[in-house]
Amino acid sequence: MAFVYGLEFSNGTTKIGVAKDLTARMKELQKETKLDIVRWAVSALMTRDKALLLERTLKVKFFDYAIGGEFFTVPFETIKAALQESPADKLLAMADRLTNPDAKDKLVLQAAALLIPNP
Numbered sequence: 826m827a828f829v830y831g832l833e834f835s836n837g838t839t840k841i842g843v844a845k846d847l848t849a850r851m852k853e854l855q856k857e858t859k860l861d862i863v864r865w866a867v868s869a870l871m872t873r874d875k876a877l878l879l880e881r882t883l884k885v886k887f888f889d890y891a892i893g894g895e896f897f898t899v900p901f902e903t904i905k906a907a908l909q910e911s912p913a914d915k916l917l918a919m920a921d922r923l924t925n926p927d928a929k930d931k932l933v934l935q936a937a938a939l940l941i942p943n944p
Contacts, residue, residue: 831904866905
């Protein structure tokens, strides 16, 4: 089980990532970046596979704001709002923008898997 998180650092940059233990991850990041974390938001607790899929979806969505690795210039409130959306909704919105039918079908199937619980 894991969370997808969005953080805002004291220099205004934001970060999107996945963590099992958010408190420990935040401490690691403060030590690594030497920046204070001023705000954070998290998704609902989900399986690690679903968390990784959501994280990847958000990174694609905010690609134009990327400044390296998992760091972005996207406003924190935008990340926070995205974390509150359903992961399936995000995948379906991405599928709507695709022109490749195979890629579109793949995203729709991934969204369906999120909506339909495993037996």
